[in-house]
Amino acid sequence: MKSAPFIAVEGPIGAGKTTLATMLSQELNLPLVKEIVEENPFLASFYQDIDEWSFQLEMFFLCNRFKQLEDTGAHYVQQHSPVISDYHIYKNMIFAERTLKGSKRDKYRQIYHLLTDDLPKPNLVLYIEAELDTLMYRINKRGRSFEQDMDPAYMEQLIADYKTGMAYLADSPNPPIIIKVDAEALDFVEHPEHFRQIVNQVKEYIT
Incomplete structure (x- = not known):
């Protein structure tokens, strides 16, 4: 990897992104950028009425x-210092393309x-894949x-949208390296040897 690693951990809701990113941050001694979730004032309303509250929710996120990654770029990426985040900015489009419609979706894309477009982008992405039952349990x-009150049908579609989104990133200009983490086979929380496998994969690209 030519530049300092900017690592992102991604996956659907409940995949364990923050958990894995935190564990890797501690193991590799990297600063961690954590997304703001529970502070979003529109979350509860969104899950009750997706069509009504999706634009407000997505704009808040x-x-x-944007502010977090603008700061990350100034503090770490431009200084060629490694950093890890528990999200990739493209997740905004994965969610928005599903929940927004018509003119609101067009405005959001713009x-x-x-x-x-000019924000720093991760050059290494750990994509956690998990099945519906696993996500709902977590x-x-x-x-x-x-x-x-999470709708399983919404989650099922989100799983498919994430697969499409990761494929898009893989085919984008200057694509990141994408490491798939199979959450059905690797329980990185309960089994240290599983976490060690992931660490070893990451180290292949950052050392």
Whole structure:
């Protein structure tokens, strides 16, 4: 890897992105950028009425992530210092393309590109793949109140959207290296040897 690693951990809701990113940050002694989730004031309303609240929700996430990654670029990427994040900015489009419609989607696309086209992008992505039952179990286990009415059909579609989104990143200009983490085979929380496998894969690209 020619430049300092900018690592992102991605996957659908409940995949374990923040958990894995935190574990890797500690193991590799890298600064961690964590997305703002629970602070979003539109989350509870969104899960009750997706069509009504999706634009407000997605704009809140986009603006906050833009600010975080703008700072990340100034503090780490431009200084050629490695850093890890528990999201890739493209996740905004993965969600928005599913939840927004018509003129709101068109407006969002324009704003997204205006804000993000010149942001630093990860050059290494760990993509956690998990099946619906695993995601629903983890969502219920972590007990966030606003996620308790999560629609399995929405989650099923999100799994498919993530696969499409990762394929898009792989074919984009200057694509990142994408490491797939099979959450059905690798329990990186309960089994240290599974986590060690992931660490060893990451080290192949950053050392």
